[in-house]
Amino acid sequence: MSGNVVQRVQRVQGVRGVRRFVRRPWRLAAEVSALVIAAVVAFPLYWMVLSAFKPAGEIESSEPRPWTLEPSLDSFRRVFGQQEFGRYFLNSLVVACSVVVVSALIAFLAATAVTRFRFRFRTTLLIMFLVAQMVPVEALTIPLFFQMRDFGLLNTLGSLILPHIAFSLPFAIWMLRGFVKAVPEALEEAAYIDGASRSRFLWQILFPLVFPGLVATSVFSFISAWNDFLFAKSFIISDTSQSTLPMALLVFYKPDDPDWGGVMAASTVMTIPVLVFFVLVQRRLVSGLGGAVKD
């Protein structure tokens, strides 16, 4: 009996050993292709940074080389020398951060409501949140323009912040549901038995537990606000001191005769904050997305 078991274990191990042996070249192939794909995916970013540092003559050469021997800061100087570039950078940051913080708080409350409570119209609301994501933002520029004019918000950062909060909410609520759901009901019970009030449970227990999820969702709000150039283009019409980065970038990009050095330097400056944000939240993002859809 026991010998039989030993034999079986040995056989299983043998099979595994064979498999491992057979698999090794496959894994090597997989790893090599992973590295090659990583290089291909990263290449556009490399080219962007490279072109930003290339001296003017080298960018506009018919023999582009994937390196430069004379890195220069000329393009960056041109970008920062542009009228109030720092100001635009700051404006973009203010818009993106306000959107992230406000929409995260609102979405947290709403996600708690739709996952922790059963009430009439709950499912209807969820469907509405899904449907709200379908709304083509660009088409809404027309009525939003009139609305911002009536609010007296044209030419202010508020005209960029408010619509972006609204547009990032549905997805944020939709994503956060999974995180709120993942917090065990028993914890809530225990908190109430220990005499915690509802708001105490909400802010001191649930909020910290859901925080990683909030970080993961905030990536999306941050990107949409940071990337926007349509609202900036449509709502900031006369006061250029309220303009944002994408608008500044497009100053260098004239379709007929683009200043590639300037465009790439501005692109680099614009991409860095998002990259930093991503690297900071990377771990939480990966586990977060898994949690969000695991249910």
Next chain:
Amino acid sequence: MRVGRGLSRSSSRPLARSSVPWLYLAPALVVLGGLLLYPVYQLGLISFFQYTQAQVSGGQPTTFEGLANYREIFSDSQFWQVLLATVLFAAACVVSTLSVGCALAVLLTRVRALPRLALMLAALGAWATPAVTGSTVWLLLFDPDFGPVNRVLGLGDHSWTYGRLSAFLLVLLEVVWCSFPFVMVTVYAGIRAVPAEVLEAASLDGASQLRVWRSVLAPMLRPILVVVTIQSVIWDFKVFTQIYVMTNGGGIAGQNLTLNVYAYQQAFASSQYSLGSAIGIVMLLILLAVTLVYLRLLRRQGEEL
């Protein structure tokens, strides 16, 4: 347990109990009502009126036109062309993004830490790149005069944005590049979330790799796949920045217009606000139909929201 508590409390304090979720929802509903629902209503309204520059400046009164705007776009052959291009382009984007994303997610589970980190970081970089900068960088890569791609492929000064298909292909590449990471990371996280015991049990029971994929992983990953598919459909149907920047507002003679850009161009470039609004409404209805089909499917599979 959730239901149980709700019931017991609601019997003692019905009003207080049922008002709590609405209290939590209030800020979201106010914001969405004021800045999403109301503009959509306005959009619908504008689409029924004659609304051009004259009406915006107040020079002429707005007149109710009924369905005239819709009749106009439906009888415009360019609209149908744009609609067809939009559907095909979005479908191509969704299929490519999903296949690349899923394939790389599986690849991630097969490699050791270092190649995995490399691929993950590269993907995060692509994901983090703002749409505007991504578009300009890809344009430079494929630039006929200064781009490295034409040199490597030996294409001389072939212009990618000149031909209709090649311009769409270029935009598609950029869209896939910046949207596959979401699919890859999500699906990878989903595969990782499958308990190791389940896979071990399956292989101990003698299930083949293929069998494990089909009978264990696929059903467990289905909710994730549904989520990434519907998100991709939503995002890819609404691609705006890439088309707008890379094809310079819709390509030569509007050959690369998609509905979204077309609506914007009608409204802001031609000052036909009502036509632009009508196109926006048509687009909204199409996406709504897609959502309803998706919800119906979810329901039929007995899944709960």
